[in-house]
Amino acid sequence: MKPLLWFAGMAFAVGAQAAPQEPLWAMVKKEQPVAVETLRDLVNIESGSRDKEGLDRLAAFLGERLVALGGKIEYYEPTPADTHRLYDTPNELGKVVIARFAGTGTRRIMLLAHMDTVYAHGTLGKRPYRVEGSRAYGPGIADDKSGVAVILHTLSLLEALDFRDYGALTVVINGDEELSSPGTRKLIQSIGAEHEFVFSCEPTSTKHDEIALATSGIGSASLTVRGKSAHAGVNPELGRNAIIELAHQLLQTNDLSDAERGIKFNWTLSSGGNTRNVIAELATASADVRVRRLSDFDVIEKRFRDRVQSKLIPDTHVEAGFERRRAPLEVTEASRALAKKAQGIYAEMGRSLLVDETGNGVGTDAAFAAGSGEPATAEGFGLAGYGYHSSEEEYVDLDSIEPRLYLLTRLIMDTARGR
Numbered sequence: 554m555k556p557l558l559w560f561a562g563m564a565f566a567v568g569a570q571a572a573p574q575e576p577l578w579a580m581v582k583k584e585q586p587v588a589v590e591t592l593r594d595l596v597n598i599e600s601g602s603r604d605k606e607g608l609d610r611l612a613a614f615l616g617e618r619l620v621a622l623g624g625k626i627e628y629y630e631p632t633p634a635d636t637h638r639l640y641d642t643p644n645e646l647g648k649v650v651i652a653r654f655a656g657t658g659t660r661r662i663m664l665l666a667h668m669d670t671v672y673a674h675g676t677l678g679k680r681p682y683r684v685e686g687s688r689a690y691g692p693g694i695a696d697d698k699s700g701v702a703v704i705l706h707t708l709s710l711l712e713a714l715d716f717r718d719y720g721a722l723t724v725v726i727n728g729d730e731e732l733s734s735p736g737t738r739k740l741i742q743s744i745g746a747e748h749e750f751v752f753s754c755e756p757t758s759t760k761h762d763e764i765a766l767a768t769s770g771i772g773s774a775s776l777t778v779r780g781k782s783a784h785a786g787v788n789p790e791l792g793r794n795a796i797i798e799l800a801h802q803l804l805q806t807n808d809l810s811d812a813e814r815g816i817k818f819n820w821t822l823s824s825g826g827n828t829r830n831v832i833a834e835l836a837t838a839s840a841d842v843r844v845r846r847l848s849d850f851d852v853i854e855k856r857f858r859d860r861v862q863s864k865l866i867p868d869t870h871v872e873a874g875f876e877r878r879r880a881p882l883e884v885t886e887a888s889r890a891l892a893k894k895a896q897g898i899y900a901e902m903g904r905s906l907l908v909d910e911t912g913n914g915v916g917t918d919a920a921f922a923a924g925s926g927e928p929a930t931a932e933g934f935g936l937a938g939y940g941y942h943s944s945e946e947e948y949v950d951l952d953s954i955e956p957r958l959y960l961l962t963r964l965i966m967d968t969a970r971g972r
C-alpha cells in the first residue's frame with residue numbers, strides 16, 4: 554500500500570492539478586460521519602474548566618481513544634509547584650492527556666488542543682447536543698472539542714494509511730486552557746521545545762476559513778483603592794471616598810490602548826463600597842490587556858503604573874497590579890512557510906485558506922508551545938465554529954470536517970517528509 558501512495562503523491566506534485574490526493578480524499582469522505590459521532594460523544598461529557606469530575610471522565614475517554622490509535626499514553630496532573638497561580642486559579646485543575654506516536658523518520662510534530670470549556674456543569678442539560686442541517690450544536694463543540702475531534706480522526710487516517718514517516722508525533726490535550734493554562738503552561742512549553750512543528754487545533758470562525766500565525770498575549774491590570782469610611786449623612790467630610798478616587802483613576806487610564814502597536818487596554822470589572830449610607834472605604838477594578846509582542850507587556854505596564862501616580866483625593870491609597878496571563882504567539886519565517894504549505898493543500902481542494910498574522914485579540918496555548926522559539930507553530934486547525942465564549946448557542950459547521958481533516962493529515966505527511 555505504501556509505495557502506491559508515494560507514486561500518487563509524486564504524480565500530483567508534477568502535474569500540479571487542482572485535485573485532492575487519492576486515496577486520502579476518499580478516506581476523508583468516509584471519515585466525516587464517524588467524526589460527527591465523535592463530536593457528539595465529546596460534547597456529551599461535560600468538561601468545564603472547574604468541573605474536575607467531568608474533566609477526569611473526558612481525560613479517561615480520550616486516553617482510551619488514543620491507546621486504540623496506537624499511542625503511548627501519559628496523564629499529567631498539574632502540581633502546585635509547577636502552577637503559575639493567577640487570581641482566578643481554582644485549587645483543582647484538569648489533567649493533560651499526552652499521547653506519543655513513534656515513527657520511522659526524523660521530523661518531530663506536536664498536535665495541540667484542549668478539552669476544557671467555559672461552561673458550568675449543567676449547561677448541557679439546557680442546550681443538549683443536536684444537529685440541524687449542516688450545523689452541530691453543543692456547549693464547547695467548537696472550542697475546542699472540534700479540535701480534539703480533528704486530531705483523533707487525523708490520527709485515524711494516518712493509521713489507515715499506515716503512515717509513520719515522522720520521527721515523533723505527539724498529541725497534547727490540555728485541561729485548563731480556558732483558565733489561561735496556569736498548571737500546564739510549563740509542560741506545554743517544554744513539550745513544544747522537543748518538536749520542530751506545532752499544529753494547534755483551536756477552532757476557526759465560520760466567517761473566515763483561516764489559520765493563524767499570531768495570537769494575542771493577554772494580561773490584566775488591577776486597581777485597589779483604599780479610602781476611609783464615614784457616616785454619609787452625619788460627617789461625610791471625615792471620609793475619603795474610594796469610589797470617587799477609583800473613578801478618577803479609571804478616567805485617567807481609559808486611553809491606554811495603542812492601535813499602532815496593537816495594544817488593547819479596557820476596564821471590564823469594578824466594584825466599590827458596601828453600604829448605601831457609608832462613604833466607601835474600598836473600591837477595585839480590573840482591566841483586560843492584549844498585546845501582540847511579548848515586550849509590549851513591559852511597555853503597557855509602565856504606562857499604566859506611570860499614569861496612576863496622580864491622585865484626586867490625597868489621603869486615599871492606590872495600589873496598582875499587573876498580571877501577565879498568557880504570552881502572544883509571534884509570526885516567524887518558519888511559520889509563514891508552514892502557512893504557504895497549508896494554502897497549497899487547500900488549493901488542491903479548490904479552496905482558499907486565509908492566514909491571519911494579527912492575532913485578532915485571541916490568546917491560546919500555541920504561544921506556550923512556541924515559547925522556546927524552537928518549533929514552527931500555526932494555530933486554528935479545528936473546525937469552523939460560531940458562538941464560542943458568548944451567550945449565543947455554540948455550533949460547528951459540519952461541512953468544514955472534510956477540508957480540515959484533509960489539511961491536517963496532508964500537512965503532517967508533508968512536513969514529516971520534509972516537503
Ligand SMILES: [Zn+2]
Pocket residue numbers: 667696697730755756
Ligand atoms: Zn479554545
